[in-house]
Amino acid sequence: MESNDTYIYIHIPFCLKKCRYCDFYSIPYSLKLEQIYIKALIKEILLRRAEISQIRTLYFGGGTPTVISNESFSAIMKVLYDNFKFRPDVEITVEANPATIQSDYDNLKYLKQLGVNRISLGVQSFSDDLLKSLGRLHSSDDAREAICRVSEIYPNFSLDLMYAIPGQSIETWQDTVNEALSYNPAHISAYELTPEEHTPLWTDIKIGNTHLVDEDTTIEMYDFLTSTLKQARYDHYEISNYAHRDRQCQHNLNYWRQGFYTGFGTAAHSHVSADGLTKRYSNAANINTYAAAINNGTLPIVEPLIVTENEAEKERIFLGLRTSCGVHFDNIPKAAAELLNAGLIEINCNLITLTEKGFLVSNYCICQLIE
Ligand code: SF4
Incomplete structure (x- = not known):
């Protein structure tokens, strides 16, 4: 990239x-x-x-x-x-x-x-x-x-x-x-x-x-x-x-991969880096509100959110574990042992990936590893 x-x-x-x-x-x-x-x-x-x-x-x-x-x-x-x-x-x-x-x-x-x-x-x-x-x-x-x-x-x-x-x-x-x-x-x-x-x-x-x-x-x-x-x-x-x-x-x-993206149109989401901050926001989910704002020369942004370092780290884990590339942990979380025994994850040099079985209960695995 x-x-x-x-x-x-x-x-x-x-x-x-x-x-x-x-x-x-x-x-x-x-x-x-x-x-x-x-x-x-x-x-x-x-x-x-x-x-x-x-x-x-x-x-x-x-x-x-x-x-x-x-x-x-x-x-x-x-x-x-x-x-x-x-x-x-x-x-x-x-x-x-x-x-x-x-x-x-x-x-x-x-x-x-x-x-x-x-x-x-x-x-x-x-x-x-x-x-x-x-x-x-x-x-x-x-x-x-x-x-x-x-x-x-x-x-x-x-x-x-x-x-x-x-x-x-x-x-x-x-x-x-x-x-x-x-x-x-x-x-x-x-x-x-x-x-x-x-x-x-x-x-x-x-x-x-x-x-x-x-x-x-x-x-x-x-x-x-x-x-x-x-x-x-x-x-x-x-x-x-x-x-x-x-x-x-x-x-x-x-x-x-937690990359930045720009969403255009009603209800579209964006993840951007601006003024040294990481932000997530969405456009109004209503075509009339959206078009009225744009026609006035303003952006129809709702729910702007500054992503803190802590939130970004949780996102990194949450998003990364969705993929077969997995996520690197400096310190392997305690919950990993149980997930490993249950055949839900694999650990390779601090890299955790979900198995096929783990993908099926991904929300459970991710919650365990984030806590
Ligand atoms: S209503 Fe439209 S957006 Fe929703 S699933 Fe059907 S085709 Fe897709």
Whole structure:
């Protein structure tokens, strides 16, 4: 990582339909809101231009970035290309929903022309029943078609999968993993579904309409995932992320390495070094508040936080243990002995790494090692 590298996140807050498990900030798409938002976003980039040097990664997340028009993407990229230097090996990722990949590939081809070189596709499952229960807008066939289109244009593509979905059996999960592998993606993100409070799915579970997958089955699903991907030569480089050689997501690796990053757009987070201090903050999670502030020439920052040395050390441990690189400790914590005996960590010359078993209960291990 070069010191003058900048890692940029751009939040596109629109979705065509809200998924039943989602608690990210996203709002229904409309053309009018898109136009207002993109104008504000470009203004924010220019207002904060001093924070950007050479761009190492650019990540469009959401929401569903692929709902916005080619013209909007083009306007954002133009302001970036006109004002900043890009590293020759820049990684430019766009998150995509299978329901928004155009049948003529037009948006995928256009993004490629703009310099996008990585697509992260939210597949979640190849079971239509489960996709429906999650409130996803696409069917499994939509996902299959989208993968074929994406893979023709982007060798570096990632699939997002989800396990421990209420109603999911071990066989359905195995089918999803096996089918995902048949497309030979460069990268796979696989998340255990944890129902977030007050989402429709959470309410269904609370009132007994549906049930969480039991712990033993969840462990079985995780074991199948890790062993199958290992056999297929994917490197399990972070709790929920697996990649072929040299295909780790550089943008996300920077988060886990405690690197600085600049987030643009409503609800986007930043981690920056300014005036000799390390700060974390986020932009207002409301498109109107966000756009009004920007149009007044002010930054819509909420919750600015100065990271103390003590907090930075906790972050270093918390983030580092999420990855297969682990964390160096000057003094090995007392709790490590018990975790080692339980097969949850490995210790090598003061470097602690979580094992596959440890990744599954990472929160527990991290809490023990931080205390
Ligand atoms: S598409 Fe993604 S961001 Fe949008 S509602 Fe579904 S999970 Fe949330």
